[in-house]
Amino acid sequence: MKRIQSSTILLACFSLVFASMMIQCTSGDSKSPQDKKIKEIVSTMTLEEKVQYLVGTGMFINLPDSIRRQFGRRDEAEEDTAYTNMVDRVRTYLPGAAGFMAEFPEKGVTSQVLADGPAGLRISPTREGDEHTYYCTAFPIATLLASTWDTELVYTVGEAMGNEVLEYGADVILGPGMNLQRDPLCGRNFEYYSEDPLVTGKMAASMVKGVQSNNVGTSIKHFAVNNQETNRMSVNVIVSERALREIYLRGFEIAVTEAQPWTVMSSYNKVNGPYTSESHDLLTKILRDDWGFEGYVMTDWGGGSDVVAQMEAGNDVIMPGRPQQIREIITAVKDSMLDESVLDRNVSRALRVMMKTPRYNKYPFSGASDLEAHAEIARQAAADGMVLLKNSESALPMDPAIKGVACFGNTSYDIISGGTGSGDVNEAYTISLFEGLGNGGYTPDAELAEVYNQYIEAEREKLPKPRNMFEAFMRGNVLLPEMSVSNDLAQQLAEKAEIALITIGRNAGEGGDRQAVEGDFYLTPVEKKMIRNVSDAFHTNNKKVIVVMNIAGVIETASWREFADAVLCAWQPGQEAGNAIVDVLSGAVNPSGKLAISFPMLYEDSPSVKNFPGQAVEMEGMEDDRPDQSGFSFMRRRPWEVVYEEDIYVGYRYYNTFDVPVAYEFGYGLSYTTFAYDNLELSSTDFTGELTVSIEVANTGDVAGREVVQVYASAPEVKLNKPEEELVAFGKTRLLEPGETETLSFIITTRDLASFDEATSTWTAEAGTYTIKIGASSKEIKASYDFTLEEALTAGMVSKALVPEREINRLTEK
Numbered sequence: 001m002k003r004i005q006s007s008t009i010l011l012a013c014f015s016l017v018f019a020s021m022m023i024q025c026t027s028g029d030s031k032s033p034q035d036k037k038i039k040e041i042v043s044t045m046t047l048e049e050k051v052q053y054l055v056g057t058g059m060f061i062n063l064p065d066s067i068r069r070q071f072g073r074r075d076e077a078e079e080d081t082a083y084t085n086m087v088d089r090v091r092t093y094l095p096g097a098a099g100f101m102a103e104f105p106e107k108g109v110t111s112q113v114l115a116d117g118p119a120g121l122r123i124s125p126t127r128e129g130d131e132h133t134y135y136c137t138a139f140p141i142a143t144l145l146a147s148t149w150d151t152e153l154v155y156t157v158g159e160a161m162g163n164e165v166l167e168y169g170a171d172v173i174l175g176p177g178m179n180l181q182r183d184p185l186c187g188r189n190f191e192y193y194s195e196d197p198l199v200t201g202k203m204a205a206s207m208v209k210g211v212q213s214n215n216v217g218t219s220i221k222h223f224a225v226n227n228q229e230t231n232r233m234s235v236n237v238i239v240s241e242r243a244l245r246e247i248y249l250r251g252f253e254i255a256v257t258e259a260q261p262w263t264v265m266s267s268y269n270k271v272n273g274p275y276t277s278e279s280h281d282l283l284t285k286i287l288r289d290d291w292g293f294e295g296y297v298m299t300d301w302g303g304g305s306d307v308v309a310q311m312e313a314g315n316d317v318i319m320p321g322r323p324q325q326i327r328e329i330i331t332a333v334k335d336s337m338l339d340e341s342v343l344d345r346n347v348s349r350a351l352r353v354m355m356k357t358p359r360y361n362k363y364p365f366s367g368a369s370d371l372e373a374h375a376e377i378a379r380q381a382a383a384d385g386m387v388l389l390k391n392s393e394s395a396l397p398m399d400p401a402i403k404g405v406a407c408f409g410n411t412s413y414d415i416i417s418g419g420t421g422s423g424d425v426n427e428a429y430t431i432s433l434f435e436g437l438g439n440g441g442y443t444p445d446a447e448l449a450e451v452y453n454q455y456i457e458a459e460r461e462k463l464p465k466p467r468n469m470f471e472a473f474m475r476g477n478v479l480l481p482e483m484s485v486s487n488d489l490a491q492q493l494a495e496k497a498e499i500a501l502i503t504i505g506r507n508a509g510e511g512g513d514r515q516a517v518e519g520d521f522y523l524t525p526v527e528k529k530m531i532r533n534v535s536d537a538f539h540t541n542n543k544k545v546i547v548v549m550n551i552a553g554v555i556e557t558a559s560w561r562e563f564a565d566a567v568l569c570a571w572q573p574g575q576e577a578g579n580a581i582v583d584v585l586s587g588a589v590n591p592s593g594k595l596a597i598s599f600p601m602l603y604e605d606s607p608s609v610k611n612f613p614g615q616a617v618e619m620e621g622m623e624d625d626r627p628d629q630s631g632f633s634f635m636r637r638r639p640w641e642v643v644y645e646e647d648i649y650v651g652y653r654y655y656n657t658f659d660v661p662v663a664y665e666f667g668y669g670l671s672y673t674t675f676a677y678d679n680l681e682l683s684s685t686d687f688t689g690e691l692t693v694s695i696e697v698a699n700t701g702d703v704a705g706r707e708v709v710q711v712y713a714s715a716p717e718v719k720l721n722k723p724e725e726e727l728v729a730f731g732k733t734r735l736l737e738p739g740e741t742e743t744l745s746f747i748i749t750t751r752d753l754a755s756f757d758e759a760t761s762t763w764t765a766e767a768g769t770y771t772i773k774i775g776a777s778s779k780e781i782k783a784s785y786d787f788t789l790e791e792a793l794t795a796g797m798v799s800k801a802l803v804p805e806r807e808i809n810r811l812t813e814k
Contacts, residue, residue, distance in 0.1 A: 034352070034355060037108075037355075038348050038351045038352060038355075039348070041107055041108055041109060041351060042344050042347055042348055042351070044107050045104070045107060045109075045347070047330060047333060047334075047340065047343075048326075048330060049102075049104055049107075049109075050340075050343045050344070050347050051326050051329045051330050051333075051343065052083065052102045052326060053101060053102050053104070053109065053347055053350065054311070054316060054317055054318060054329075054343065054346055054347060054350065055102075055307075055317075055318045055321040055322070055325050055326045055329070056099045056100060056101060056102075056317070056318060056319045056320045056321025057086075057087045057090055057091065057099075057100045057101065057102055057320075057321055058087070058320055058321050058322060058323070059098070059099065059301070059320040083102075086102060086103060086104075087100075087102075089103075090102065090103055090111040090113075093111065093113050093169060093359075094113045094115065094123055094168060094169045094170055095123065095124040095127050096115075096122065096123035096124030096125075096426070097113050097114060097115040097123060097170060098114050098115055098116045098122070098174060098301065098319075098320070098422070099113075099114040099301070099319045099320045099321070100112070100113055100114070101113075101114075101317065101350070109351070109354070110354060110357065110359045110360045111359065112171045112172060112350075112353070112354055112357055112359070113169060113170045113171045113172070113359065114170070114171070114172045114173075114174055114219070114298075114319065115165065115168075115170040115172070115173055115174065116173075116174050116175075116422040116423075117136075117161065117165070117173040117174060117175050117425070118141075118142060118174075118175035118176055118177045118191045118422070118423045119138060119139050119140070119141055119142070119175075119191070119418045119419075119423055119424075119425055119574065120136050120137050120138050120139045120161060120164070120418075120425035120427070120574075121136040121137075121161065121164045121165055121168060121170065121173060121425070122136070122422065122424060122425055122426065123136065123168060123170070123426065124426070125426045125428075132367070133428070134168060134367065135371065135426060135427055135428035136164050136168070136369075136371075136425055136426060136427060137160065137161070137164060137369075137371055137374040137375060137377075137378055137425070137427065137574075137575065138378070138417050138418055138425040138427035138430070138574045138575040139157055139160075139161060139374075139377075139378045139381065139425075139574045140157075140378065140381050140382045140385055140418075140571065140572065140573045140574040141190040141191065141418050141419060141423070141552070141571055141572045141573075141574075142176060142177060142178075142190065142191055142192055142193045142203070143181075143189065143190055143192065143193065143194075143552075143553070143571055143596065143597065144381070144382065144385035144386070144571035144572065144573060144593075145157065145193065145203060145207075145381060145385055146193035146194045146199055146200070146203050146385075146596035147385040147386070147387055147569075147571065147593040147594060147595060147596050147669075148381065148384045148385040148592070148593060148732075149199070149593075149594055149596070149708040149730055149731075149732050150384060150732050151202055151203065151205075151206040152206070153380070153381055153384060154203050154206040154207050154210065154381075155206040155207070155209055155210040156210065156377055156381075157207070157210065157377060157378070157381050158206065158207040158208065158209065158210020158211040158213075159210040159211070159213055159214070160210075160373070160374040160377045160378075161173065161207075161210070161211055161374075162210060162211035162212065162213060162214035162216050163214050163369055163370070163374075164369045164371075164374070165211065165214065165216045166214045166215065166216050166358055166363065166365075167365060167366045167367065167368060167369045168365065168367060168369065169358075169359075169365040169367070170216065171216060171217060171357040171358060171359050172216065172217035172218065172219055172262060172263055172353075172357075173211060173216065173217070173218055173219070174219045174221065174265060174422065175191075175207075175218065175219065175220075175221065176191075176193075176203075176204050176207045176208070176218065176220060176221075177191035177192050177221050177222065177423070178192060178193060178200050178201075178203075178204040178220055178221070178251050178252065178255065179192050179221075179222055179224070179225070179226050179227055179248075179267075180192065180194070180195060180196075180197065180200065180227060180247060180248055180251065180650060181193075181194060181195045181227075181553075181597050181651070182195070182227040182228075182608055182612075182644075182650055183227065183228065183606060183608040183609075183612040183613075184514075184521060184553060184554040184597075184600065184603060184606055185513050185514040185515065185516060185520075185521065185553075185603070185612065185613075186227055186228050186229065186513055186514070186553070187228075187229040187508045187509060187510065187511070187512050187513045187514055188226075188229060188419070188421075188423070188508070188509070188510060189508065189552065189553040189554075189597075190418070190419040190423065190508055190552040190553055190571075190572060191419065191423045193251075193596060194596035194597055195596070195597045195598060195650055195651030195652065195666065196596065196651060196652070196666065196727050197246070197247055197248075197249075197250035197251040197254075198250070198251075198254070198727050198728070198729075198730070199596050199727065199730070200250075200251030200254075201250060201251035201252070201253065201254025201255055201258075202254060202730075204220060204251060204252075204254070204255040204259070205254055205255045205258040205259040206259075208220065208255055208259035208260075208261045209259050212259070212261070212262065215356065215357075215358060215361075215363075216357070216358060217261070217262030217263055217295075217353060217356070217357065218261045218262060218263070219261065219262070219263040219264060219265045219298065220252060220255050220256075220261045220263075220264055220265070221264070221265035221267070221300065222265055222266070222267035222268070222300055223252055223264050223265060223266050223267055223276060223282070223287070223297075224244075224248055224249055224252060224267060224271065224276060224282065225237045225239060225244070225248045225267065225269060225271050225276075226267035226268060226269055227248075228513055228612065228613045228614070228642065229510065229511055229512050229513045230512070230513050230613035230614070230640075231613070231614070231637075231638050231640035232267075232268045232269055233268050233269075233302070233303075233636075233637045234268075234269075234270070234637035234638055234639060234640050235269045235270065235613075235614055235640040235641065235642055236269070236270040236271075236272075236273065236617070236640065236641045236642075237269055237270065237271050237272070237641075237642055237644065238272060238641060238642070238643040238644065238804055238805075238806070238808060239271065239272065239643075239644040239647075239804065239808070240644070240647055240648075240758070240804060240808055240810060241756065241758045241761075241801075241802060241803060241804070242647070242648060242720075242755070242756045242757075242758050243644055243647045243648050243650075244271075244802055245756040245798070246648050246755065246756050247648055247650050249286065252264075252287075253290075253291055256287070256291045256292070256293050257291055257292065260293075260294055260295070261295060262295045262296075262353045262356065263295045263296055263297065263298055263317075263353065264287065264293065264295065264296075264297045264298075265297070265298050265299070265300055266282075266283065266297055266298070266299055266300060266303060266304070266315050267300055267303065268300050268302075268303045271802055272802050272803065272804045272805060273805055274309075274313075275303065275304045275305060275306075275309075276303075276304075277297075277299045277300075277303050277304035277310045277313065277315040278304050278305075278306055278309040278310050278313050278315070279313055279802070280312065280313040280314065281799070281801035281802045282313075282801070282802060283297055283313050283314035283315055284313065284314040285799035285801040286798070286799060286801050286802070287314070288314065289799055290798045290799050294352075295349065295352075295353050296316040296317055296346070296349040296350045296352075296353055297314060297315045297316050297317070298315070298316065298317040298318070298319050299315055299317070299318050299319050300319070301319055301320050302320070307325045307328050307329055308328065308329065308332045308337060308338050311329060311338060311342050311343065311346060312338065312342055314346075316346035316347075316349050316350055317346075317350055329343070371428070375575065375576055376576075378574045378575060378576050378580075379574075379576035379579055379580045379583070380580075381574075382570075382573035382574055382576055382577065382580035382581075383580040383581075383583045383584050383589040383591075384589070384592055384593060385571065385573075385593045386568055386569060386570050386571065386573070386580070386581070386584050386591055386593050387568070387569040387591065387593040387594060387595055387668070387669045387670075388566070388567075388568055388569075388584070388591040388593075388669060388670040388671065388672075389557070389561070389567040389568065389569055389664055389668070389669075389670070390561055390564065390565075390566055390567040390670070391565075391566045391670050391672075392565050392566065393565070394672075395544045395546065395565035395566040396546065396566045396568070396584075396585060396587070396672070397584075397585065397586055397587025397672060398499060398544075398546075398585055398586055398587070400586075402442070402498045402499050403441075403442055403443045403498065404442075404443050404445065404496065404497045404498045404499075405437055405442050405443065405444045405445065405497060405498070405499055405500075405501055406444075406445050406448055406493040406494075406497035406499070406500045406501070406534075407433060407434055407437070407444050407445065407448065407449065407452075407501050407503070408448075408485055408493075408500060408501065408502045408503070408530060408534055409482065409501075409502050409503035409504060409505065409530070409548075410452065410455075410456055410479075410480055410482055410483060410503075410505060411433075411503045411504070411505030411550045412432065412433045412434055412452070412501065412502075412503040412548075413432050413433070413434050413449060413452050413453060413456060414432070414456050414480070414505075415430060415431075415432045415433055415503070415505070415550055415577045415578060416505050416506075416507050416550050416552070416572050416577075417430040417572060417573065417574050417575050417577050418572045418574060419507060419508050419509050419510075419552050419572060420507065420508075420509030420510065421509040421510025421511060422510055423509070423510065424509075425575075427574075427575040428575075429575060430575045430577060430578075431575065431576055431577055431578035431579050432577070432578045433501065433503055433548065433550075433577070433578045433581055433582070434449055434578065435578050435579075436577070436578025436579045436580075436581055436582040437501075437578070437582055439578070439579055439582065440579070440582035440583075440586055440588075442582070442586075445493060445496070445497055448493060451483075452483060455483045456480060459480040459481065460480065463478070463480075478507075479505060479506070479507055479519070481519075481524075481526070482524060482526045482527050482530065483526075483530075484526050484529070484530070485529070485530040485533055485534060486533065487533050487536075487537065489533075490533040490534045490536070490537035490538075491537045491540075493534075493537070494534075494537035494538045494540065494541045494543060495541065497543070498543060499538075499543055499544050499545075499546065500534050500535075500538045500543065500544070500545045500546065501546050501547075501548060501585075502530065502531055502534055502545065502546070502547045502548070502564070503547075503548045503549075503550050504523065504527060504547060504548070504549050504550065504551070504555070505550045505551070506520065506549075506550070506551040506552050506553070506555060507552050507572075508552035508553055513613055514553065516603040516604075520555075521554070521555055521556055521603050522555070522556045522603075523555070523556065523559075523560060528559070528560055531545075531547065531560050531563050531564065532560075532563055535563040535564065544565045544566070545563070545564050545565050546564065546565060546566045546567075546568065546585065547561075547564040547566070547567045547568070548568050548570050548581060548585075549567065549568065549569045549570060549571075550570055550571075550572065550573075550577070551569070551570075551571060551572070552571075552572055553597075554597055554598075554599050554600070555599075556600075556601075556602065556603070556663070557599060557663045557664070558601045558602075558663045561663075568581070568584060568585070568591070569593075569595075570584075587672060587703070590671055590672045590673060590703055590704065590705040590706070591669065591670065591671060591672065592669070592671060592705060592706040592707070592708065592732070593669050594667050594668060594669035594708045594710075594777065595664055595665070595666055595667060595668050595669060595777075596666070596667075597651065597666065598651050598652050598655055598662050598664070598665055598666045599662060599663040599664040599665075600655070600660075600662050600663065601661055601662060601663050605655075605660055605661075605662070607646040607649050607650060607651075607654035607655075607811070608644075608646055608650075610645065611642055611643055611644070611645055611646075612642065613642060614640055614641050614642025614643070615640070615641060615642075616638060616639060616640055617639040617640060617641045618639070643808060643809075644808070645808060645809050645810060645811055646810075646811045647808070647810040647811055647812070648723065649723065649811050651666055652665060652666035652667075652778045653723035653724075653726065654723075654811075656723070656724040656725060656778060656779070657723045657724040657814060658814060665777050665778050665779045665780075666777065666778040667708070667710050667727075667775065667776070667777035667778045667779075667780075668777040668778075668779075668780070669708070669777070671701075671703075671705050671707070672701070672703045672705060673699055673700075673701030673702065673703040673704070673705040673738070674699075674700045674701040675697055675698065675699060675700060675701075675705075675707045675736075675776070676697070676698045676700045677695055677696070677697055677709075677774060677776075677782035677783050678695075678696045678698065678783075679694075679695065679696045679743075680693070680694070680695050680772075680774055680783040680784075680785055681693070681694045681695075682772065682785050682787055684787070685785075685786070685787040685788060686787065686788060686790065687750075687753075687765075687770070687787050687788065687789050687793075688793075689749065689750050689793060690747060690748065690749050690750070691747075691748050691787065692745055692746070692747055692748075693711060693729070693745065693746045693747075693748055693772055693774075693785075694743055694744065694745040694746075695709060695743070695744055695774050695782075695783065696741055696742070696743050697709060697733050697736070697741065697742055697743075697744060698736075698739070698740070698741040699736035699737065699738050699739060699740050699741075700738075700739075701738060702738050703738065704735050704736065704737045704738065705735070705736060706732055706733050706734065706735055706736065707732070707733045707736070707776070708730065708731075708732050708776075709730065709731050709732070709733070709744050709774065709776075710727060710730050710774070710775045710776070710777065710778070711727070711728050711729040711730060711746050711748070711772065711773070711774055711775075712725035712726060712727055712728065712772075712773040712774075712775060712778065712781075713725060713726055713728045713748070713752070713753055713770055713771065713772055713773070714770065714771040714773065715753060715755065715765070715766065715768075715770055716766055716767070716768030716769055716770065717766075718766040718767065718768060718792075719757070719766060720755045720757065720764075720766065721812050721814075722755065725771075725773060725778065727778075728746075728748055728752040728753065729746035729747075729748060729752070731744045731746065748772070749795070750763075750765050750793045750794070750795040751763055751795035751796070753765040753770060753789075754793075754794070754795045760797070761797055761798050761799065761800050762794045762795075762796065762797045762798075763794060763795035763796055763798075764792055764793070764794050764795075765789060765792060765793045765794075765795070766789070766792050767789045767790060767791050767792045768788070768789060769786050769787070769788050770786065770787055770788070770789065771784050771785070771786050772784060772785050772786075772787065
């Protein structure tokens with residue numbers, strides 16, 4: 001060991017003492033002007049004003065007065081005129097916004113307007129006494145955006161979305177959603193990016209940066225482990241510390257540390273005991289202490305049960321807010337059950353964000369945005385995120401000579417641009433596939449279109465009307481039954497059309513999970529017969545059949561894909577749906593999307609199938625049929641529990657490790673051209689904390705195209721069990737012309753290779769041999785290289801938090 005001179009030690013000690021003295025001498029002046037301003041504002045606020053600022057002003061809903069008083073405004077006799085007038089005023093700022101915070105102009109406190117929007121800003125397009133319309137752009141769903149594997153494109157989408165937030169007068173958009181797609185049936189998977197935390201985190205970070213480049217805020221959600229809608233208000237998720245850190249929190253960690261969203265929305269569910277909005281471990285230890293989050297946390301609408309516990313845990317803002325919650329907090333402070341300093345802390349966090357908002361900074365909202373330009377961005381993103389799953393004998397792109405097209409399937413005409421609930425957008429239009437074909441120079445059969453349109457109109461008339469606004473808002477998976485296509489009709493069209501397009505549609509939404517039944521995860525007999533009849537008729541006439549999947553989430557494909565010549569997963573592509581689909585079908589855009597979620601052969605093959613969505617929990621003194629309309633949503637809170645026994649083996653981590661066949665693997669996607677991988681290089685074969693991986697990718701086909709390059713790592717098992725491989729980096733080439741080559745490089749760090757050791761609460765890369773795999777998918781590995789860790793390396797220690805109350809029977813045997 002090198003000796004250090006005594007003079008060096010003395011100099012170092014003197015420097016430390018001097019620095020300490022300087023800190024002590026200047027500590028009184030160390031706060032920034034903003035901090036001083038915040039402290040000054042808080043000091044002038046009364047207890048009532050602090051609480052009113054932290055509890056939303058309620059949601060204006062058209063309900064009977066007796067109920068509206070509970071969930072909106074208090075009885076006039078109970079509230080002071082100043083507060084009532086203020087509430088009425090802030091609610092006019094942006095009609096259709098999801099929530100509003102209070103304002104106190106005389107103290108420099110402005111309202112914050114919060115609006116829904118994972119797929120675009122959700123506001124009312126029409127306003128009383130205003131002849132203008134205020135439509136917003138319906139961008140593609142998050143699952144499609146993740147399928148682009150293009151963080152720069154997602155940033156551009158966020159930039160456009162954020163501009164609409166700014167110009168229409170919102171301060172924070174409630175998104176992006178970034179829970180893991182743990183199970184194929186989760187009703188809100190369309191709002192979420194992927195089954196993989198790295199893809200989720202990187203996409204969300206890009207979206208946050210894009211939106212916030214407009215000086216408006218985001219609210220990443222739902223924090224955390226909100227992976228089902230069944231009993232979402234009460235389900236207790238029992239999950240290991242390791243699975244939490246590696247799988248369910250990792251994406252949030254990336255988004256927070258790389259993009260610093262202005263706000264975070266806590267989820268409805270419980271995690272290992274307490275509601276997330278009441279969990280000090282989650283909101284303070286992990287979010288703030290471990291990750292350095294600087295903004296404020298808000299509840300999901302009506303989330304949690306104990307408003308005092310929420311205040312203490314670090315859930316700063318309650319949404320949408322109820323008068324009863326204001327009274328509860330004030331009473332708790334007066335009865336010494338809650339220290340007012342907690343409110344001061346929470347108000348300070350909210351004010352710090354407020355000072356960044358356009359409303360506080362007096363931005364002149366125009367009430368208009370460049371929707372035409374944003375539609376082009378939506379169209380590009382949609383086309384780039386579509387995934388070509390099958391393309392036998394180059395059935396696609398369609399021959400330029402083809403003009404006549406027969407469009408089968410309801411959603412060829414009634415296309416689904418996005419999911420329902422808070423993920424919906426009030427857009428000006430949606431381009432159907434039928435319309436997109438016409439716009440692209442094709443001639444879709446008009447007589448068949450008329451048959452479908454009459455059928456759709458008649459079936460729509462049969463649908464029961466929603467019983468209330470909540471049912472209408474949350475209804476997500478109600479689709480019209482598919483029209484039966486007889487052999488005769490199929491043959492008739494096969495004789496005059498040059499190609500057949502069959503669209504299979506699925507929707508989903510907030511408030512309910514999908515079902516592993518015909519008409520949801522599985523196709524109905526009518527849908528399968530349609531595919532079979534159309535395929536037989538067109539193939540008899542030597543013509544091609546293309547299936548387009550207009551879906552919110554994964555469906556079964558293995559039983560019917562053989563009948564089609566090509567299968568395109570178009571997801572829910574936003575308002576430019578039909579145009580974007582035709583861009584890909586025609587070859588105007590070479591498909592470059594790759595699956596960010598695995599497609600199992602059967603639902604029963606999913607790793608979570610044994611415990612999704614959980615089961616009822618018997619609680620003493622609580623009858624199962626006891627009415628309970630807790631919270632804003634009126635959803636009954638049943639005691640419910642789900643145990644994540646699959647642990648870290650989610651998605652491809654499970655399928656690849658346990659050799660479970662899938663229909664289409666994670667990372668899979670075809671192109672109209674071909675790519676070759678060559679010259680894999682590692683900067684070193686002895687890992688000491690960081691290495692660079694590079695690979696050459698060449699376009700070896702005849703069409704310009706882009707390729708998604710995926711970097712996986714296989715780790716040795718010493719103390720901890722490991723998946724077969726885990727994604728550690730990814731990138732996408734530029735548009736490569738035929739014969740053109742690009743070299744992509746990736747930096748791999750200790751944290752990328754590390755697993756979470758529960759015993760020590762550290763991220764640890766164990767000693768041994770690691771394999772870097774470069775792939776076109778998680779199964780199609782193009783090149784690999786081994787390197788060695790001579791000794792274990794750690795990538796930091798974190799808080800001991802969210803420890804399960806009991807042992808979990810984890811899936812570990814391979």
